[in-house]
Amino acid sequence: MAVTELVSKCLQARDLAYCPYSRFPVGAALLTADGAIVTGCNVENASYGLTVCAERTAVQRAVAEGHRQFTAIAVTCDIKDRFVGPCGACRQVLMEFGSNWTVYLTKPDGTYIETTLHELLPLPFSPEHLAKN
Numbered sequence: 814m815a816v817t818e819l820v821s822k823c824l825q826a827r828d829l830a831y832c833p834y835s836r837f838p839v840g841a842a843l844l845t846a847d848g849a850i851v852t853g854c855n856v857e858n859a860s861y862g863l864t865v866c867a868e869r870t871a872v873q874r875a876v877a878e879g880h881r882q883f884t885a886i887a888v889t890c891d892i893k894d895r896f897v898g899p900c901g902a903c904r905q906v907l908m909e910f911g912s913n914w915t916v917y918l919t920k921p922d923g924t925y926i927e928t929t930l931h932e933l934l935p936l937p938f939s940p941e942h943l944a945k946n
């Protein structure tokens with residue numbers, strides 16, 4: 814799988830964002846261990862608090878479609894002059910499915926930088942801690 818494909822899918826997903834309150838569209842594209850791409854966008858709500866981020870929409874959709882192993886995620890928003898990372902809640906939700914994710918922070922023009930979930934969420938709380946008790 815070319816990174817450019819994952820990046821282009823997250824840009825397409827961002828264009829589907831439902832964000833009438835913030836007007837801040839976000840797109841995410843997950844790469845599964847077997848090579849499938851599952852996308853998500855943020856879905857806001859009039860209650861504000863029930864808004865779901867793009868990354869979590871993608872994870873929930875992927876799990877509901879039978880995927881539990883992931884290798885990478887590309888995320889994007891509308892900010893042109895810097896690379897923007899996932900919010901803390903989304904980092905935690907990604908961590909549920911392993912720390913070994915490559916994360917591509919993507920600008921609207923498709924340029925990206927590569928980091929890892931481990932780098933974005935050091936010293937995490939993760940399922941393995943529960944397993945030790």
Ligand SMILES: O=c1ccn([C@H]2C[C@H](O)[C@@H](CO)O2)c(=O)[nH]1
Nearest residue numbers: 835837839855866867899900903
């Ligand atoms: O990592 C993030 C951070 C924010 N948002 C969404 C939530 C809300 O709809 C909008 C503004 O916070 O961006 C995401 O989708 N992912």
